[in-house]
Amino acid sequence: MPMLKLNDGNRIPCLGLGIWQIPAADTAGIVAQAIGLGYTLVDGAAIYGNEGGLGDGVRDSGVPREQVFVTTKIWNDHHGHDETLRAFDDSVARLGLTPDLVLIHWPCPARGQYVNSWRALIRLRDEGRVRSIGVSNFHGDHLERIIGETGVTPVVNQIELHPQFQQADLRALHDRLGIATQSWTPLGHGRSFDAAPVRDVVARTGKTPAQVILRWHVQLGCSVIPRSTNPARLAENFDLFDFDLTEAEMAAMAGLDTGVRTGPDPAHLG
């Protein structure tokens, strides 16, 4: 599995399983199945309500704990220094393991607490309670503020990213700051599956539209976390490493950007 080097010296897999909206009762089985297929990253969050299943799935897989990268996230109603510390402890208890990476799920600027939440994650890292700390859904000004006020740069910013919403400016800022980009809703609700640049790669390679789009994320230099509860699609989404998009195909994919999100604007959520 190709890995991205993080700015704290750790590494994160380029491909993982997202588990948003996977029912709690099904999560352990799907996580264990994915790990059995070779997945080495699982992206969870407190708000998904399935951290228990995530931890069980990692244990049930039989794969040594250190070979699986586990992410969780602090939800919006636990912003602030002490609340974030409490939320982290609660996540660890539900997971039954220590995550490799913890993220602030959304900046929630109206709450005015994300710098304090970030200070709490720095404390957890400095105390050796979590290896890597990052953020999700942060705009450039949110990133610059936490870095300016604490001197600590998040290792990852997990953001909405798919062919119709490519976030070129934010990705360029990540590159300048040394932050890895992780793509959520990477398949973009299938809205680009029939687009000509995707169809052309499908025709040339025999891969599926989802594989072409996931491979595009990897070639952009992102870590990508597609979700599936379907065993065939879990395997399909993992099978990305025997083909490439050419430079011309990557350029054609860039033309699919509409600048339109599927999710909320982080400036206004929470």
Ligand SMILES: NC(=O)c1ccc[n+]([C@@H]2O[C@H](COP(=O)([O-])OP(=O)(O)OC[C@H]3O[C@@H](n4cnc5c(N)ncnc54)[C@H](OP(=O)(O)O)[C@@H]3O)[C@@H](O)[C@H]2O)c1
């Ligand atoms: N940080 C954040 O705020 C945030 C927000 C949203 C998501 N995320 C994370 O990102 C992960 C991925 O995003 P997502 O779950 O919204 O969307 P996604 O992974 O882009 O798409 C999932 C949907 O696509 C279908 N699908 C999966 N593989 C497919 C394939 N090969 N061909 C056709 N359809 C396929 C799935 O259905 P089946 O299950 O039937 O295959 C499911 O309906 C989440 O699970 C979560 O971990 C984070």
